[in-house]
Amino acid sequence: MTSIEDDAKHQDDAAPAAPPKKTTKQQLIAWARRLLVVVVIGFAAWQVAKSWNEVWATVKTLSWSATLISELFVLAGIFLGAYAWQIMVDDLGKPVGFIKGAQFYLVGSLGKYVPGSVWAYLLQMELGRKAGVPRARIFVATLISLGVSVVAMALLGLLSLPSVLDHAPNAVWLFALLPVGLVALHPKVLTWGTSLVLKLLRKAPLDHELRYGIVGKLLGFQVASYACYGMHLWVLADSVGSPSFRDLLLSIGAISVGLLGGIFVFILPSGAGVRDAILVGVLSTTMPASQALAFALVSRLMFLLGEVLSAGVGWLLPRLRKVSATV
Template sequence: MSDASTPPNDRPGTETATVGTTATLRTRLRAALPLIVKITRWVLILAVIAFAVWYFARMWEPVTAAVSAMNPWWVAGSFGVLLVGLVANALSWTTILNGLGHPLPVARGAQIMLVGQLGKYVPGSVWAYVLQMELGRQHGVARARVLVTSLYAAGIGVVSSLILGAFALPQIAAGHPALLWLFVLLPLGLVCLHPAVMTALANLALKLFRREPLEHRVGFGTIAKAVGYSLGSYVLYGVHLWLLTDGTVAFTEIVLMSAALSLGFTAGLFAFILPSGVGVREAVLIGLLSVVIPVAEASAISLVSRGMFTAGDLLTAGAAAVVAALMRRRLHRADVLGSEYADVASERV
């Protein structure tokens, strides 16, 4: 006969039942975790896309007003060149990831990079890195490896912008002397691009995330190819700007325009709280363009360029997602073969 005065929690068998219930809850939570992570990832993607669309919609009226005063054929050509430049930038990112020990098909690398970078439109550009890491994780790439890739891509972008800027130093000194301090970063950036330094820094980052170090040293070929794509993208951006002038500026000024936009991106990196460096990039761009064209025209071109970049980011991200969806079976096989996570193989396609 049980003692009615015994507290419920002290009765025989109660502790065992409590432990069993806790274990069951943990088991259910562990089983539900992949679904929770997947839902969270999609919520993050949709939120980022919503921010980018809202940002573009807010710019629509002033951009269309500026475009209406331009030659539509030159504007269309400018947008086409810009899209090619965005693709070249994605190829630079994918080249770095491959060199860091995780080869991916170009379509998958472009999807991770282009969709993930939409996070820059959310205030606090860290969201671009977060989204790229989550997309990489979804397809079997370690979050740490994606983060290292994104950081190195940003660093290569800085070095590339300063290399181009060096060819336009007189104009920079005349139009925006405050930018000259950025060139202090060039020697440091070049040192960090040395294969031994790049490999050591990558291994240090991987160690902090408790991941295995690289099995090989990053090669000169990988670095040269990534820098080449980055430089190519900036030159194409310069052509994009030149076309917006309707050809009223000498073609040789493409060097200045490439430097203006690339240095604007670099300066914008330091304004990480602002969505996609808004304001900072425009200030640099207008300051340098005003060396060769009137300030009013430079302001209009800067505004149209910003709108085109936003539209281009949305379009290329959407195209990359569609291509990945059409190739999903082939890409999933590649994901499984190179996956750094066991659960990727169980994903249904």
């Protein structure tokens, strides 16, 4: 048993303590968070209402075939992301396999739609614990996977850098993370940084140094995941026009930057408003703003549908496996 699992065993076996009563400061922060969510949603609704005729004109032109293919790319991106995460979980202890790992990763991911996206990670940890995987192991895998995904998004975001500079300059600071992130991908640095975070949280450090192969596979699958998300956006745009290969690269870069921006505004459910604003700003370089807004809205709905469907698959797979095992 690894030191991570040793450290987690006592915590998971301990009786859960009653949650402490929230202080006045904590209650004020909670209400401020709710107010911010309402403001963001209200502002987004106003933007949509203001351009509704143009937005609806674009939505009506989307073909069913293009919409279906686009949704399949969303699902492909989600499952590639799940597999990347599972690679990290398996490296930290006894392999759990994709079917078991997908159960608590995909179902837990729905927690991102609760204000304060940290709920997704907490739900994954709890589902993992019920499946026999220590919370600490899930936490470490998520911590490393999240860090690598930030680098993957920043790398792909470079494809849209000229457009970001012109139309969403406030998002340029996200690229400042890239040099640091690339250095942090070195296995020795990544191992040291992860152990440092664990030490600050009074958890057991990693019991082995991360390997080039594991970090490389994790980064590769993360890049493939976000490339699929870009393909999803490009297919939508292709159904109402004739986008070029340059537009494909722009779509991949735009959605990567949008998702990256949403991560840092974790107080909002699934980066609501931030991701969409960046997406509209970047896409507006090649199409009318109302059309870009329409694609951002449709993309948001397709991600929601994809994550609900994938969570359903994640919940169903282990049950189908049990049924087939008894036949």
